[in-house]
């Protein structure tokens with residue numbers, strides 16, 4: 001009897017599950033939608049997506065093609081893995097394909113954050129941002145600051161075991177705070193850093209506003225960061241001193257053709273720190289890893305940097321011409337971003353019902369422009385799983401139409417050249433001063449983010 005009850009129980013559960021799955025499929029079976037599965041009500045296929053990662057995408061593509069529907073991260077979503085279509089989506093924001101980042105991210109980064117604004121407001125905010133981080137600014141101001149900071153930060157590593165993940169995060173954050181307002185050397189630094197880490201966690205969480213949730217903490221962290229930045233702005237206004245940094249430039253509305261309110265200035269600063277922090281630090285960490293694993297590439301990169309050092313006195317910083325001469329280093333950075341896939345893709349959403357690839361995508365659906373697979377396309381990158389920076393010495397690879405490492409269209413990363421300058425400067429001081437060995441045994445995750453959960457440890461000795 002007990003056995004029969006168990007069997008009946010199992011059958012009942014299976015029936016309910018199958019009915020729920022079926023109901024969820026029928027619910028989304030609107031005419032014109034692309035093929036695909038929607039998984040469970042509310043949760044969709046999020047668990048499979050997070051567990052199987054890139055394999056989930058590849059399996060779905062094998063069943064439904066490069067353009068399929070799913071339900072991930074709380075939203076009905078179209079996944080686009082088609083390079084041509086991805087290009088079209090990135091190029092056509094004006095047709096109603098605007099950024100579709102999760103609510104927690106938009107709430108915590110602020111309503112003037114660049115991902116939250118569209119049309120002419122986006123153009124204006126982006127212009128203001130570019131005026132701070134353009135190649136001219138890198139040449140005239142930012143490179144010297146980056147050099148000064150990284151040069152001093154990379155001293156005394158000799159004979160030490162370094163967690164390179166932790167260090168590259170610290171360097172990326174401090175370097176951007178130095179460029180923004182010299183915060184890295186002020187009493188504000190520690191509190192800012194603590195709040196910033198909470199803010200980052202909050203943006204990656206579900207928007208559940210209960211005490212103790214990461215979302216609530218992230219939101220509180222945003223308020224604390226705003227208070228610190230407001231105080232800094234007030235102090236500068238009272239002292240009337242001029243400052244040669246990003247905040248100084250944003251506050252001098254007479255010189256700067258972009259006149260922003262304090263609220264916009266603060267959201268722009270949060271945008272700069274947030275967007276550059278993880279991308280730059282992860283690229284730096286993975287470059288250290290790949291160079292360690294590929295001595296031939298390390299030798300080539302070191303040759304390039306020693307040649308630069310030979311032209312200089314030991315105390316001379318690297319300058320714009322040095323940076324421009326780092327052709328192989330640039331190639332290492334591209335190859336690292338490609339092979340590690342630092343960014344898997346970008347999110348968009350539809351502002352109206354629209355036709356795409358012969359299907360009708362309803363208003364408000366999210367589109368995951370999944371660019372990861374393009375990085376391993378053997379036609380674009382022969383032997384795609386080999387670390388081969390030399391392939392990038394052919395300049396045309398950087399300008400090919402499916403180069404999405406830094407996004408594309410109107411949202412193409414405005415920090416691309418600054419990011420490259422920061423990683424290059426870091427590699428300059430690392431390879432000219434040190435050699436390093438991996439301690440070994442550290443785990444490295446590639447999805448959904450590239451990270452070493454317990455750190456990536458290297459033993460460093462002087463070169």
Ligand code: HEM
Nearest residue numbers: 114272275276279280343346405406407411413414415419
């Ligand atoms: C080397 C590392 C970097 C990588 C791989 C990278 C990648 C990307 C990608 C893929 C996008 C497109 C996002 C989208 O279309 O929704 C993007 C946008 C953006 N990036 Fe970067 N980025 C890097 C460094 C930086 C740095 C250093 C900064 C700032 C100083 C920055 C600021 C931004 C901003 C503000 C946007 C949004 C632009 C807009 O919406 O108009 N990035 N980045």
